[in-house]
Amino acid sequence: MTEPSAARHEVPVDSDTTLEMLDRDPASVYRRLRREAPVVRIEAIGRIVLTKADDTYLAKTDSQHFHSSDSRTAMERAFGGNTLMRKDGPAHLDERNAMVETFHARHICDTWRARFQAVTELAVSALRDQTRTDLRQTLAAPLSALYLQHVLGIQPDDQDQLFSWANALITGAMNSGFDPAVFALSDRANDEMNRCFDRMIDFHRENPNPSVLSVMVNAPNPLSLSQIRTNLKICIGGAVVESRDAISTTIHGLLRNPDQLNHCIESDRWDLACEEGLRWVAPIQASPRIVASEIALRGVTLPKGETILVVQGSANHDEDYWQDPHLFNIYRPLSANQTFGLGPHRCMGGDLYRRLVSDALLPYLFRCFPNMQADPSRAVEFRGFAFRGPTSLPVFLR
Template sequence: MSDTTGAAVYYDPCDVEIDDDPYPVWKRLRDEAPLYRNDEHGFYALSRWDDVEPALLDWRTYRSGRGTIFEIIKADVEIPPGIILFEDPPIHDLHRGVLSRVFTPRRMAAVEPLVRDFCAKALDPLAGAGELDVIADLGVLVPMRTIGYLLGIPEEAQRTIRDFSDDNLELRDGAPAEFDARSFDDANALVAEYIDWRAAHPSDDLMTELLNAEVEEDGVRRRLTRTEVLTYTNMVAGAGNETGTRLIGFAMQLLADHPAQREAIVGDPGLIPAAIEEVLRFEAPSPVQARHVARDVEVHGRTVPEGSIMLLLNGAANRDERRFEDAGRFDVHRTARSHLAFGYGPHFCLGASLARLEGRVALEEFLKRWPAWEVDHDRAAKAHTASVRGWERLPVRVR
């Protein structure tokens, strides 16, 4: 159901028509219903910066342990241990400490030349084509290969994990796809095989480090179990693939639609990091964070009862006119760089530095070859998933 002028504002995160361009509805939520209630689907939503930011920080009220995707909370499924996206402190902090070893500055510095070399190898054969699909030819490849570089996951397993993530996040007819246990088992089996091989053949790499990592629980130190290593690896690979792809797609689309700003970047490549931040603010790849309300809470003069589902619309907060001047304008020269694209507080995205690196390097390498391009909007298509939004196909004509 789409928004209708004069009608009561309506929002449904699974409505693909709204998801194509949620910003008019989100603006109405900020202005007319800062605490929104959808009785049909049984959730509340916050959309203003001053509400979303503190709520992301308040893990005691807004809990992640039942999932951070609306459909998962509503289905009341059992969450397996080790998925830090779906955990709360203190166990979340324990697991986050282990995974933080993946994204150290030293590892980011080491992986950058590999990512740059891969981008060059992906783009150079397309030099005379005149047209390419940003997503198929670059966007899906860079994050997948980067995660592979970090974790040492074989290329075949990378593709299987990517396919599983796509299939199980996709919205079909406005509802999440059914969980595909077979594809999950296939992805798990490939990664598990590699983990077992690496356990028998240790090396100076990150997977070996995870296999040797120790955690302390109830005063007792122990190594990670094989299941924990497998869960961590699949989670990092799946989450990193989706958001990185959408960031690259949005960057190319927004700069095509704003040629003057693209020309400014061509003239001053030093603007590229700022441009990536503005892309993230303007089009957050993961714009909706769901939480389970653990206790009654007063919001805008109303009581949100314990047991409710709250959607924290960080994508809407990023365009809040109360926070950003001319918030609906894309501007790579914007000086206010803070945004909520990567969340905030305990669940601030561990892979934020990696996503920024992927977006920056992909854009730098693209601009080296093509300083101008146009999107074929007639053939472009959005992907519709339960938690991530962005382009599924983005054909561009380059020149």
């Protein structure tokens, strides 16, 4: 660890952390940084990162000093437009409100509860003839795709297409060098998504329903077609990968801790497992923010205009709030994790995900396979710096 000697208020620089460390074991990196330099520039990624929960909370909720609008990144180019994630104030609120009806509590009761049970039973039924499988590929991925198709109101050619779209968008958004070959992939995905959305619009106009696309196109004063398309893409870019990884993480945590699994079965408190899975390994580890006006934080100055990374994956392990944060433990005292964000940009789909996993997936899965066990011959490896989850989830179903 090195620190500039010119002035104490300058942001220290971490030259020890490598990209491989952030990919393979970011928790160890963030544990060290929370202790030694909680506001630091990681040289390998060229970004200032915030690793303490109080600081990440501040960056997500203090609109005077932090904002999200940034036209310098590759995201606008990759998504074919400026999404609501890169807007603030009234512009952001207008576009957020255009889809908020989908997530209203009455639709959870009237529509989504039954839909989520149906897609869960469909996904789990595909496992009935198997004794050994990789649940990441055979359950978490297809269930995430089915879930998102219903919530968004779209019908891709197959579940794999949703993941290919998401990967193309994510890779394009991270294309800081503006490589044309990378944008060619996101351009192709944009063309496919636009055709899919446009094909569904006529259906939703004739058959109004609570899905995001239907709500947006049937609004009294709908957004422009370009913004409807772009904001559907931001939902795809995060939600399908995020849901797959969070589901896999939660099941893995339960299988590693049979006493906790038994507690969930006996008490029907699957919400405890869902929440702990979200905290234990945040599926989206970090989010960008821009410093709107200079601010002093923990003895250093964040300069105006600087792009910083707010690391919710580290905030969820902050020892000020969590004892033994590296452990999956459903018995923890309640303390809100930051996985789905905070403030104006808090993820609208967080409560729907919780209903899918707590009310439908976990109780049904372990009722169908009460003797499921982790495959002891195959280790589960977590990878990823921005998006993180298990690369596989090998189990014996019987």
